[in-house]
Amino acid sequence: MNIRRATVLDVPPLVWMWVAMCKEVNGKEPEPYHAAKYFSAMTCRLFNAELAERNMAALAINEETGLVIGCVVAQEADDAREKVFFENLYVLPSNRGAGVARALVKAVLEWGRSRGANVCEMMVKPDLVKFYERIGFQHELTQMSATIDVALGRVNSVGEGGECV
Numbered sequence: 001m002n003i004r005r006a007t008v009l010d011v012p013p014l015v016w017m018w019v020a021m022c023k024e025v026n027g028k029e030p031e032p033y034h035a036a037k038y039f040s041a042m043t044c045r046l047f048n049a050e051l052a053e054r055n056m057a058a059l060a061i062n063e064e065t066g067l068v069i070g071c072v073v074a075q076e077a078d079d080a081r082e083k084v085f086f087e088n089l090y091v092l093p094s095n096r097g098a099g100v101a102r103a104l105v106k107a108v109l110e111w112g113r114s115r116g117a118n119v120c121e122m123m124v125k126p127d128l129v130k131f132y133e134r135i136g137f138q139h140e141l142t143q144m145s146a147t148i149d150v151a152l153g154r155v156n157s158v159g160e161g162g163e164c165v
Helices: 008-026 032-047 049-054 100-114 126-134 148-155
Strands: 002-005 055-061 068-076 083-091 119-121
Touching: 002 100, 008 032, 008 055, 008 068, 008 083, 032 049, 032 055, 032 068, 049 055, 055 100, 068 100, 083 100, 100 119
Parallel strands: 083 119
Antiparallel strands: 002 055, 055 068, 068 083
């Protein structure tokens, strides 16, 4: 396996990996509009000199086949240069358990260190918390989401003491 920094020429495989991740997480492919929007955003992040300075994407390549087997996208935090965060870490299911995710996280951490960062953050699905804890990340916040209609329906049925009525 080879880990390398992505260039603007790697936008198509990055989008392909993002679509595969969306399909796995959501059970369906994203709408074409969203894929086009992601393609555009990745192109800007990797091609625009000002944005490319603060952004990084890395690919994991199978050395035998030359195919992309994993990816990650990282950027400097807007609020502090000493902090980076990453998103869209994805490894094809057939390549999991072989150290690909760990190698991609290492690439982000090394890039962050080279930028002067001393903290790395990400949002993570609950089933992946243990993986990140094993490599030194600490669980700090819990992010939750709800569809607005469901939340409004339940908010309207909660009594004064917090119990549902």
